Amino acid sequence: MLVAYLIVLASLGGSADQASVLTLPLGGRPEWVSRDGIVMAGSWEPLLFRVRRDGSPGYTPTAKQRAAYEREHSPEMVARLKSLGVNFVMMHCYKAFGLEAERESMADAVRFAKLCHDAGLRVGVYNYSGTLGWELFFKERPDAKDWTALDANGKPVTYGRATYRYYWNRNHPEAQAFYRNLARFAIEEIKTDLIHFDNYVVGPGRDACSVRRFRDYLVATFTPAQRERLGIGDIEKVEPAMMGPPDSILRRAWMDFACRSLAESYADMSRYARTLRKDILVECNPGGIGGGVRVPVDHGRLLQGGEAFWDEGLRPGYRGGKLASRIRTYKAGRGMGNIAFAYATSPLEMAESMAFNRDCLGCVCWFEYGKIVARPGFDKPMADELSPMIRFFHRRRDLLRDADVVADAAILRSSPSLMFAEAKVAGLTSAAEEALILGRAPFQIIFEHQLGDLKRHRVLVLAGCAALSDGQVEEIKRFVAEGGRLLIVGPCGTHNEWMIPREKAALDDVPREKAVRVDGIGQLSDALDRLLGERRSFEVGAADGLCVEFTRQGERRLVHLVNYRDDGPIKDVRVRMRVPEGKSVGSVTIVGPDHAGELAVPFVEAKGQVAFKVPEVGVYEIGCVALR
Numbered sequence: 271m272l273v274a275y276l277i278v279l280a281s282l283g284g285s286a287d288q289a290s291v292l293t294l295p296l297g298g299r300p301e302w303v304s305r306d307g308i309v310m311a312g313s314w315e316p317l318l319f320r321v322r323r324d325g326s327p328g329y330t331p332t333a334k335q336r337a338a339y340e341r342e343h344s345p346e347m348v349a350r351l352k353s354l355g356v357n358f359v360m361m362h363c364y365k366a367f368g369l370e371a372e373r374e375s376m377a378d379a380v381r382f383a384k385l386c387h388d389a390g391l392r393v394g395v396y397n398y399s400g401t402l403g404w405e406l407f408f409k410e411r412p413d414a415k416d417w418t419a420l421d422a423n424g425k426p427v428t429y430g431r432a433t434y435r436y437y438w439n440r441n442h443p444e445a446q447a448f449y450r451n452l453a454r455f456a457i458e459e460i461k462t463d464l465i466h467f468d469n470y471v472v473g474p475g476r477d478a479c480s481v482r483r484f485r486d487y488l489v490a491t492f493t494p495a496q497r498e499r500l501g502i503g504d505i506e507k508v509e510p511a512m513m514g515p516p517d518s519i520l521r522r523a524w525m526d527f528a529c530r531s532l533a534e535s536y537a538d539m540s541r542y543a544r545t546l547r548k549d550i551l552v553e554c555n556p557g558g559i560g561g562g563v564r565v566p567v568d569h570g571r572l573l574q575g576g577e578a579f580w581d582e583g584l585r586p587g588y589r590g591g592k593l594a595s596r597i598r599t600y601k602a603g604r605g606m607g608n609i610a611f612a613y614a615t616s617p618l619e620m621a622e623s624m625a626f627n628r629d630c631l632g633c634v635c636w637f638e639y640g641k642i643v644a645r646p647g648f649d650k651p652m653a654d655e656l657s658p659m660i661r662f663f664h665r666r667r668d669l670l671r672d673a674d675v676v677a678d679a680a681i682l683r684s685s686p687s688l689m690f691a692e693a694k695v696a697g698l699t700s701a702a703e704e705a706l707i708l709g710r711a712p713f714q715i716i717f718e719h720q721l722g723d724l725k726r727h728r729v730l731v732l733a734g735c736a737a738l739s740d741g742q743v744e745e746i747k748r749f750v751a752e753g754g755r756l757l758i759v760g761p762c763g764t765h766n767e768w769m770i771p772r773e774k775a776a777l778d779d780v781p782r783e784k785a786v787r788v789d790g791i792g793q794l795s796d797a798l799d800r801l802l803g804e805r806r807s808f809e810v811g812a813a814d815g816l817c818v819e820f821t822r823q824g825e826r827r828l829v830h831l832v833n834y835r836d837d838g839p840i841k842d843v844r845v846r847m848r849v850p851e852g853k854s855v856g857s858v859t860i861v862g863p864d865h866a867g868e869l870a871v872p873f874v875e876a877k878g879q880v881a882f883k884v885p886e887v888g889v890y891e892i893g894c895v896a897l898r
Contacts, residue, residue, distance in 0.1 A: 473566025
């Protein structure tokens with residue numbers, strides 16, 4: 271019986287085809303995105319929500335609150351933001367409480383957006399929160415009770431302790447119709463440049479709509495014979511397997527379905543918005559990219575629906591000999607053509623975004639009630655030390671725009687492996703990413719749908735990628751056949767995408783000279799060096815707390831150096847770069863926010879390489895190599 275069970279599971283095809291990528295190509299975006307980049311100021315909560323959020327049992331503001339709210343929406347506030355170097359305002363449109371309840375604030379949004387646009391600022395709007403403010407909304411739309419997302423016990427999923435907010439099922443067709451109208455309002459009335467969809471963290475549940483969709487998913491994914499062999503008898507009696515470890519095919523199917531559903535809902539809203547304006551920017555907030563996949567959030571699928579996403583995670587730094595960074599978020603997002611939004615309240619956060627992100631410095635301040643502070647929920651004012659970083663971002667856009675990451679290696683984030691494999695195997699992926707970051711390797715993070723575009727990389731790192739589909743295995747073998755090399759850490763291709771064991775690991779037949787296999791992360795850096803040898807594009811001298819990104823712009827190569835330490839500059843950083851065949855080096859200069867102009871430094875060019883030294887890195891420096 272067990273053998274027969276494994277045979278039928280091994281024969282299963284992959285899950286249903288993913289939606290086509292909707293992310294606008296760089297050339298299809300409004301010109302201002304690349305030209306100017308984004309320096310954001312935020313205040314996106316409508317007045318009635320602030321009242322309830324701040325402890326009132328109702329929604330009626332005081333006279334003091336209303337007066338402060340009006341100052342916030344004044345021409346004077348727009349002028350103050352612009353004087354700080356802000357060029358993009360993220361503002362409110364609709365929160366959760368109903369069209370009638372929010373009618374006044376939505377009209378305010380139209381007026382304030384015009385003030386911003388007239389002053390030359392771009393506008394993004396908070397189009398919905400992913401929740402229902404049911405105390406008011408159910409009075410306006412009683413039928414919306416059916417839109418509520420239900421947990422495994424059939425109870426409404428609340429926004430933490432804010433029990434007056436229920437999450438709604440993003441795939442419910444009537445709910446989607448309601449929120450499409452809000453997108454229309456934002457695009458046609460507010461004339462927004464970007465639409466923000468918040469809290470993309472809750473997927474389908476035990477509500478009737480989700481149960482029906484899950485059963486339909488099972489029918490579309492497994493044949494009747496397969497369902498019978500798997501013990502899925504009467505499809506109408508199947509319930510969501512919402513809890514527990516991924517130790518059954520039904521549980522794994524639910525996890526895949528949940529991730530797919532969330533991504534489909536985002537793609538549906540993006541697709542609709544593009545019928546209204548083809549170059550509207552679309553953005554969501556699923557949180558940053560962590561070590562694994564937090565079902566239902568699978569960034570590899572989700573981010574295909576838009577151009578930007580939020581990371582509101584921990585602040586970067588180098589503490590107790592440990593690096594904390596958003597590099598993983600920025601790299602994965604940039605590789606998928608997405609901008610990452612994050613709060614930028616320190617020079618380090620701004621430096622990190624300039625080095626690793628695309629076209630965005632971050633959200634540099636919060637201006638609720640007309641008081642400019644560092645970020646929401648903080649009384650601390652915006653720091654004066656941010657001004658040089660903001661000025662540098664504007665002044666030297668030429669070093670940041672239209673730059674491609676130089677990545678000798680790509681590391682695969684295999685979603686089935688991260689979701690279904692045992693923790694010690696799945697954890698190898700994030701451990702390898704961290705090792706590459708700390709080792710200052712030229713690398714990029716990729717997802718399964720990007721395996722067909724590996725030609726720009728020399729090495730593919732497969733760390734903890736136990737679960738690979740037959741199609742993914744073929745794409746990897748094609749990469750090897752065309753000259754690529756593999757660096758394999760831990761089990762690889764031992765299971766198919768449903769985590770069903772293969773008789774033989776799928777990549778065992780790759781010749782030994784084309785694949786290096788190591789048992790642990792400690793051997794990864796040395797193995798990568800052996801695979802790349804003299805072909806490594808860049809090499810930066812070791813220094814604890816120093817992280818590096820490598821980019822190219824036409825005939826220029828750039829080394830972005832970020833010092834995460836808070837105990838002073840890192841001095842005498844040595845850089846070595848491979849010079850492209852047929853080229854030579856014209857000059858090497860150092861550029862940064864701490865000094866005016868460009869500092870020319872001596873360099874040595876020999877045997878197809880150039881070597882130079884960066885005198886010191888306070889927080890952020892860029893080494894610029896001009897080719898000729």
